[in-house]
Every structure is written in structure tokens, then in C-alpha cells.
Amino acid sequence: MIPTLSTIRSSLTDKNLLAVTDKVLSGHRISNEDGNYLYAHGEIGFLGALANFIREQKHGNKTYFNKNFHVEPTNLCVYSCTFCSYSRLIKQRHEGWEYTHDQIMDIVKSYDGKDVTEVHIVGGVLPQYDLDFYVRLFKAIKSHRPNLHLKALTPVEYHYIFKKAKVSYSDGMKIILESGVDSMPGGGAEIFDEQIREQIAGGKCSSDQWLEIHRIWHDLGKKSNATMLYGHVEQYQHRIDHLDRLRKLQDETGGFQTFIPLKFRNKDNQMSHLAEVSIIEDFRNYAVSRIYLDNFDHIKSYWPMLGRHNAQLSLAFGVDDIDGTIDDTTKIYSMAGSEEQNPAMSLNQLIKLIRDVNRIPIERDSIYNEIKVYDEQNYTILPEINTYKALPVVS
Numbered sequence: 001m002i003p004t005l006s007t008i009r010s011s012l013t014d015k016n017l018l019a020v021t022d023k024v025l026s027g028h029r030i031s032n033e034d035g036n037y038l039y040a041h042g043e044i045g046f047l048g049a050l051a052n053f054i055r056e057q058k059h060g061n062k063t064y065f066n067k068n069f070h071v072e073p074t075n076l077c078v079y080s081c082t083f084c085s086y087s088r089l090i091k092q093r094h095e096g097w098e099y100t101h102d103q104i105m106d107i108v109k110s111y112d113g114k115d116v117t118e119v120h121i122v123g124g125v126l127p128q129y130d131l132d133f134y135v136r137l138f139k140a141i142k143s144h145r146p147n148l149h150l151k152a153l154t155p156v157e158y159h160y161i162f163k164k165a166k167v168s169y170s171d172g173m174k175i176i177l178e179s180g181v182d183s184m185p186g187g188g189a190e191i192f193d194e195q196i197r198e199q200i201a202g203g204k205c206s207s208d209q210w211l212e213i214h215r216i217w218h219d220l221g222k223k224s225n226a227t228m229l230y231g232h233v234e235q236y237q238h239r240i241d242h243l244d245r246l247r248k249l250q251d252e253t254g255g256f257q258t259f260i261p262l263k264f265r266n267k268d269n270q271m272s273h274l275a276e277v278s279i280i281e282d283f284r285n286y287a288v289s290r291i292y293l294d295n296f297d298h299i300k301s302y303w304p305m306l307g308r309h310n311a312q313l314s315l316a317f318g319v320d321d322i323d324g325t326i327d328d329t330t331k332i333y334s335m336a337g338s339e340e341q342n343p344a345m346s347l348n349q350l351i352k353l354i355r356d357v358n359r360i361p362i363e364r365d366s367i368y369n370e371i372k373v374y375d376e377q378n379y380t381i382l383p384e385i386n387t388y389k390a391l392p393v394v395s
């Protein structure tokens with residue numbers, strides 16, 4: 001039997017961990033000092049119990065996923081982030097791809113009639129992918145398939161295209177809203193500490209600019225996600241600083257839906273000499289993020305980055321969302337050395353993954369409305385072939 005948090009509390013002797021546990025049990029926010037202490041001294045089972053307590057208070061056993069695909073217009077980029085295995089500098093153009101408007105539309109159209117609810121568009125930064133290009137593209141996608149949720153571009157691209165077009169962030173984001181973008185993904189955040197950011201992602205939008213663009217988007221009434229790239233040269237204090245800046249903005253706007261920690265993968269990039277952190281460190285990071293970010297509804301583990309079985313285990317460390325079916329449409333992580341060389345999961349595989357750890361799979365839309373609940377009443381296991389058989393589903 002898994003011990004309850006109260007049982008764990010009664011065996012604690014560390015007064016700082018006791019104080020944090022009491023805050024969590026009474027629904028109070030932890031401080032930055034608490035967060036740093038948890039990272040440094042929290043034993044992994046204890047962190048899991050704390051994070052799971054919060055996760056189950058917020059969502060019970062529900063575990064969310066959606067049906068999505070990605071479009072990456074190009075992997076050429078004017079920037080040269082040291083962690084990026086994906087970008088090919090313009091001088092290595094022969095190794096990259098640059099999709100035209102029509103090629104991107106062909107990818108979107110290849111999903112016509114397929115059961116997907118979201119397209120996630122993000123890629124490298126290049127001069128020809130400017131504000132006009134994206135506005136035309138977004139309008140074309142929305143006019144072709146109005147109900148497909150368009151989650152597109154990060155402040156890295158927005159900063160670049162607005163500067164080039166000489167429009168303010170505020171005017172630019174209004175143009176983007178009018179072109180049909182529904183939400184903003186969480187990429188480009190990396191690590192907010194200015195010195196580390198300069199070291200690993202020099203030249204692209206600053207931390208303040210990243211936060212400002214999200215703030216403007218939230219003020220327009222729209223939602224976005226936030227990420228943190230961890231496990232490279234940063235220290236725990238930098239992670240807490242990152243979480244602190246996100247928590248403060250969320251207090252003001254409430255516009256973030258999901259926090260997505262992204263583990264640095266070290267294949268074929270300028271930081272390949274760094275070892276990747278262990279899976280225990282990944283779970284520690286999910287747990288501390290869940291405990292610290294009391295004002296974020298969801299914590300997502302992105303299975304193409306972490307590997308599907310580790311993502312499954314992360315559901316015991318505060319995670320309640322494992323992204324979507326993805327359909328082998330992203331190259332960012334396979335090129336960086338993830339176990340998932342062709343990231344695609346069928347609906348059945350996703351459901352089985354979640355059900356096998358006794359959670360309830362919930363298909364959601366992009367703003368977390370529940371579309372289908374795959375619980376015992378709606379889905380049964382056929383043990384002889386170890387797969388699932390769908391029963392008629394109630395919404």
C-alpha cells in the first residue's frame with residue numbers, strides 16, 4: 001500500500017521538510033527557499049507523495065491527452081542555441097527543409113477527415129517566414145478547417161517577425177489573434193536567468209520579452225503554455241528563479257494552462273559533451289514544479305522527449321497531462337537523441353499507457369474541455385490479446 005502524505009509526515013524529522021509538508025497539506029504556497037530546499041534535500045519518494053497529493057486534489061485520477069499533429073515549417077534558423085540539435089544554420093541549408101505555404105497547407109490537408117483537434121506549428125526562425133507569411137498561412141488554415149485549434153509560434157518567432165515588420169508587440173499580437181491563432185505553445189522559454197540564457201540561447205528574445213509577449217496574449221483573453229529547459233548548465237536556483245517568474249505572471253493574468261518541463265537531450269548539438277540528467281532528476285523536477293506552481297492547473301510530461309514509459313511513470317510525480325498522439329510529426333526530439341525516433345502513439349496505446357497505472361484517460365480539447373472519458377464504463381480490456389476494445393463512448 002502506498003503511504004498517505006499524513007503517514008509520511010509523521011515519519012519526517014527534517015523541520016524544513018515538515019514545514020513544507022504542512023504548507024502543502026493546508027493549501028498554502030511554498031516560498032523560493034522552500035523550493036530550493038526541496039530540490040536539494042527532498043527524497044524522491046517524499047517529493048512524489050507531495051506532488052501526487054496536489055495532483056489528485058486538482059484532478060483526482062484524471063490524465064489528459066489530445067489528438068494533435070505538428071508542423072515544423074523549417075529547421076533552418078538564424079539563431080544558434082547551443083542545445084538545439086534541430087536547427088541547421090543557413091550555411092548548412094542542404095541538410096534542412098524549408099516548406100512553402102502550399103507545402104504546409106498540404107500537410108494540414110493530409111489530416112482532412114482524420115480525428116485530430118489541434119495543429120501545433122513551431123520551427124526555426126528565417127527571414128522569409130515573416131509576419132505576412134504567417135498571417136496568410138494562419139488565415140488559410142482557419143478558412144480550410146475552422147475547428148482545428150491553431151497553436152502557433154513562440155515569443156522567439158513573434159519577437160523576430162514583429163521587429164522585422166516594425167510593429168509593436170501589442171499591435172503584432174492583435175494581428176496574430178485576428179489571423180486565427182487560438183493559443184500559444186510554451187517553447188522558447190529555456191531558462192530565464194539572463195546569464196545562462198545568453199550562454200545557451202544568445203541573441204533570441206530575452207526573458208522579459210518572452211514574458212511580455214505572453215502577458216499581452218493573456219490580456220487579449222487567450223491562453224498559452226510555458227516550458228523550462230532543464231538539465232544542462234543551470235543549477236537548482238535557476239530553475240526556481242524560472243518558476244518564480246512564471247508564477248508571478250500567472251498571478252497577474254491567469255493565462256497559462258500548462259507547465260511543461262523539457263529535459264535537455266544531448267545528441268548532435270553544441271552541448272553534447274554534457275551528460276543528460278537521470279530519470280530520478282526528471283521526476284524530482286516534475287514533482288518540485290507541481291508543488292511550487294500552485295497557480296498552474298496542469299503539468300505536462302512531453303512523451304516524445306522523455307520516452308513513453310518514463311512519461312507513464314511521471315504520472316506518479318505530479319503530472320496530469322501527457323500531450324497527444326502527435327503522429328510522428330515532430331523532429332525536435334528525435335534529432336536530439338530521444339528514445340522516440342518516430343513519435344506517434346495510437347489512441348489505444350495512449351489509453352493503455354494511462355490505464356496501466358490506474359489513471360483515467362481523458363481526451364481533452366486544447367483548452368482542457370473534456371471530449372471523452374475512457375473509464376471502465378466506456379472502454380474494456382481484452383486480456384487475451386492485451387489490447388483495448390472501445391465501447392460506445394459518452395462525452
Ligand code: V47
Nearest residue numbers: 083084085185186187188225229262263264265336
Ligand atoms: O524551446 C530544443 C526545446 C522547445 C532541445 O506548448 C530541446 O504544448 C531538449 O516548446 N533537448 C520547443 N529540449 C518545444 C516546445 C513544446 C513541446 C511540446 C509541447 C509544447 C506545448 C511545447 O524544445 C524549445 C526548446 O526548449 N528543445 N532542443 C534539446 N536538445
Ligand code: SF4
Nearest residue numbers: 077079081084087124
Ligand atoms: Fe533556432 Fe529554436 Fe533551435 Fe534556437 S532552439 S536554434 S531558436 S530552432
